Amino acid sequence: MTMMKTARIHGFGDACVIRYDDVPRPRPGPGEVLIRVAAGSFNPTEAALRAGLLQSFFPVDLPYVLGWDVAGTVAEIGAGAKGFAVGDRVIGRLDGGGAAAEYVRAPAAVLTAAPKSIPLAHAAALPVAGLTAWQAVFEHGRVARGRRVLVNGAGGGVGGFVTQLAKHVGAEVIATAGPRSTEAVLRQGADHVVDYTARSVSAALDGPVDILLNLVPLSPQDAAALTPVVRRGGRIVSIATPIEPPADAGVSAVHLVARNDVADLGALVDLVDAGAVRIDISSSRPLSDLAEVHRLSQAGRTRGKVLIIP
Structure with a gap:
């Protein structure tokens, strides 16, 4: 044996x-x-x-x-x-x-x-991080050229793929990351990086975003503080803590549990081989x-x- x-x-x-x-x-x-x-x-x-x-x-x-x-x-x-x-x-x-x-x-x-x-x-x-990012960005976030996207937790494994995929389709990407991850997140294409250890995300933004992609666990207080940064008609996708915006905020929200999808994975492989995703x-x-x-x-x-x- x-x-x-x-x-x-x-x-x-x-x-x-x-x-x-x-x-x-x-x-x-x-x-x-x-x-x-x-x-x-x-x-x-x-x-x-x-x-x-x-x-x-x-x-x-x-x-x-x-x-x-x-x-x-x-x-x-x-x-x-x-x-x-x-x-x-x-x-x-x-x-x-x-x-x-x-x-x-x-x-x-x-x-x-x-x-x-x-x-x-x-x-x-x-596979796991890439599929999660793909479905957050394209299926649920519907990120497209010209959209202003906040990636909360860009320094993690999922965050790196989310940042690159959002930039690949022409979005403006604002990413939160700690000091250890800032350089990597910028290499992955983020237009702006907010050091969440130094100031609040809401204070760092110069206006609302179209889409919030949340990749980290949040306390109820932190989740509530993030919701107002999304414009009316915008979207929140969270792969960690579910975020429930107020009913009158005009913001849609989804808690994503990524599915195993070999077609999505194959599309990611193609982007890697094309040099679009590192x-x-x-x-x-x-x-x-x-x-x-x-x-x-x-x-x-x-x-x-x-x-x-x-």
Whole structure:
């Protein structure tokens, strides 16, 4: 029996519950492929899953192998799986987890060809954050040329993609970011950066925005303070705290939970290969450091996308 390394949890709790286990290498089932993992990437929501905070609406069975983002090479093809051959470079969002491992089996239907223009490992940063950004910007935010867009939380992994996609279609982008992220956010195309550690966003703006894309958790007070910056007829899209504008504000609002959409992911890959979207990797860590990555994220000490290399 061939074994492989994984990072998984046997119970919920702090980062200490992450264990590095040797388990049998899986075989692909019908409609699945086996991927030799080049990299996964860390998403802060995974820390909430590990802590047990998502069980009410995203229950998982234990033990559970972490990791939703995967980039790798097809190693084996299950019966009926179509569209790929052994050796193909692929990426995908694995809603059942499993990417924090040397190999993972995945439905062929959720995978698409990896970008050709970047290292395969770097492409692992794209699925979860990229899909969230794509749907926030285009599907719900309806960002277009000439729109004035506020990206609240542009320094995170989703924020980098949101900023680039909004600029790609010709919007004016005002981004909030801390001092550690300012240079990266400007490289990604933001027209203006507001240091939220130095002054309030509302005080920094010189007029209302058409669209607010909120990417960070907010207290009720902070959410209420942000709402007036959106003009009447404008839109709020939040991937974190739901924001409810007053009924008389004339502002629409949606709380976005991104879906797994391979067509959207393929469109993102095309933009990466066209040079329109860059993938900003802040660091790469071995699988054995995943618990430490969780700790650093919860302490607010990570920026952008962190790759996890098996």
